[in-house]
Amino acid sequence: MSELKEFLLPDIGADAADVTEVLVSVGDVIVEDQDVISIEGDKASMDVPAAFGGTVKEIKMNVGDSVSEGQVVLIIEVAGEATAEAPVAAVEEVAAPVAAPAPAATSELKEVCVPDIGGDEVEVTEVLVSVGDAIVEDQDILSVEGDKASMDVPAPFAGIVKEIKIASGDKVSEGSLILVLEVQGSAPVATAAPVAAAPAPVAKAAPTPAPAKAAEVVTSGSIKASPSVRRVAREFDLDLARVPATGRKGRTTKEDVQAYVKAQLALAKSGGGEGGLQVLPYANIDYSKFGEIEIKPLSRIQKISGPTLHRNWVTIPHVTQFDEADITDLETFRKEQNAIAAKQDLGLKISPLVFMMKAVAKALHKYPNFNASLSTDGESVILKKYINIGIAVDTPNGLVVPVVKDVINKGIYDISRELGEISKKARAGKLTAKDMQGGSMSISSLGGIGGTQFTPIVNAPEVAILGVSKSAIKPVWNGAEFAPRMMVPLALSYDHRVIDGADGARFITAINNYLSDLRTLIL
Known part of the structure; x- marks a missing residue:
């Protein structure tokens, strides 16, 4: 027996596509x-x-249709189950009352x-399981990388991998289907029944190869693009x-063409005319x-x-304000608290x-124009209205900037x-x-490494960043004599389109005062 089944268009990540x-x-x-079918959004x-x-x-659909x-x-x-009238095997069958083998536990496909990965689209770098693998809950099944971090995705429950729906290089986001797992349920009660010799199994038909895709015509050796993308490329006289x-499977998408054209226009604009680069x-x-x-990628x-970084340095008019803060009393207090x-x-x-971090949060509260972004x-x-501080963390794979939320109230x-937790997570690539979104302002601290000053680059869309260098004991005049004090160099870079020089000086002076006298942090 057979039945007719409708195959419906699954979630395509967009309201409609052609x-x-x-x-x-x-x-x-x-x-x-x-x-x-092939579709394009x-x-x-x-x-x-x-x-x-x-x-x-x-x-039920034709080329050019808009679908959702x-x-x-x-x-x-679809072929159905064999009926009771199915032909019996040619060999002699003997029925006997025997105990039926205990049936396998019932199962379902899930x-x-x-999961929630912060709302951004990420790229699959590695699929860590194969079809047929038996996996356990929380086992890593997928590695992905976003703009500034990589992470492994764990399985939410155990089971046997029946299907893998993604591949390395695919772009995925929250809700994208990864796997289909066979999950075991409870086994039904075994019963005794007369059993007949089963007929010889029918060989499974070999999969029918997918037909060639005209939309993936290869030109210049390896280019894959749909007809509409090629039409756009021809309109721009673009190779x-x-x-x-x-795109999926190395396809060139309409977005790729648009991004390339915009980049070329921006490059042409920056390279010509008065004031161009x-x-x-x-x-x-x-x-x-x-x-x-040696060539190292x-x-x-x-x-x-x-x-x-190149975009931020070229497009943001940076001003960097320098200062030194006296953290002698702060260091004494810090060591006492660590001992406790x-x-x-x-x-x-x-x-x-x-x-x-506390000093920057306090200064952001006092000078809200630093806690801003340019439209x-x-x-x-x-x-x-929130105050979240980004912290630049040096990892084996490069610099990342996780964000600590609501610093002003902690x-x-x-x-x-x-x-400590977020730094450990950053160095582990997790x-x-x-974790790296929603920053008000960033801090880049090189105090544990060395150096006397540096000019940090604003981490757009933020409008300011504080650079901290290595502290050192220096002689400081106290009005009567030179006394040894622990001084830390500070460098405040800011976007001059939003922040003027006077406010920059006020902001770094406020940070200096908070660090020099901890009592001001609680006022």
Whole structure:
């Protein structure tokens, strides 16, 4: 027996998309996960796989149709269970009252989706399981990387991997389907029954190969793009071979073309006319002719953060204000508190950075124009009512900036614990995009490494950043004599479009006063 089943368009991550190609025909025998249509939305193109196998009886959409989640794609004839009248085997069968083997525990198929990862789209770097694997709850099944961090995604429950719905290089976000797991339930009670010899099993038909996709015509060796993307490229007289592809299976999407064109226009604008950058390209030098060399690829974080830093440095008019704060009394108090924490076995250590965070939070509260972001059109300033401090953390893979939330309302012990936890998470590569969002202002501290001063780059869309260098004992005139004092160099960089020089001086002076006299932090 057989039945007709509707295959509906699954969640495509957008309100609507256009059908660019139908990849099957009526009468085709298809298998589960075989691509059946190609679609394209505003930002991406993708192939839609069948959720089950069978024979295509009807096709409910055509090239050019606008479709959305839940629409019928195909009607598929699916084979049903064998009936009681099924032919018996040719060999003689002997029925006997025997105990039926205990049936396997009942099971169900459950989907595993990407959990909350901070709201951003991330790239799959590695799938850590295979079809048929038996996995346990909290076992890592997937590695992903976002703009500034990488993380492993754990399984929310145990089971056997039946299907893997993503691959390395795919872009995913919260709710994207990762796996289908077979989860065991309770076993039914075994019964005794007469058993007949089973007929020989029927060989499973080999999967039908997916038909060739016209929308993935390869040109220049390896370019994959839909007809609409190629049409846009022709309109701009653009060679697709020059456009970095970010789509599924290496496809060039409409978004890729738009981003490339915008970048080229921006480059042309910055390089021409009065006031343009007008920089010459680097010379292509063969360094090996001067001696032995080694080529080391940049880490993913470096590849992503490098262009961001370059953009921030070039587009933000930086001003850097320098000062030194007397932290002699602060250091005495800090060491006393660490001794108390050790005696009480609190499991924490208070660092000077914690006091820097409290001082910056206090200054942001006093000068709210620093707790702001410039609107994208440059016409207004967005003032933030929350105070969250980003902390630059040096990791084996590069610099990341996790954010400690609500610093203004937290005590020294609470901040110390949270700072320790988030720093450990950063160095282990476990930060999520959510951990690095929502900053009011950042602090970059090199005090544990060395140096006397540096000019930190503003971490846009924030408008200011505080650089902290290594403290040192210096002679300071107290009105009667030079006395040894512990001084820490500070460097405040800010966006001059939002902050003027006078406010910059007031802000760093406020931080200096808070650090020099801890009593002012509680006023």
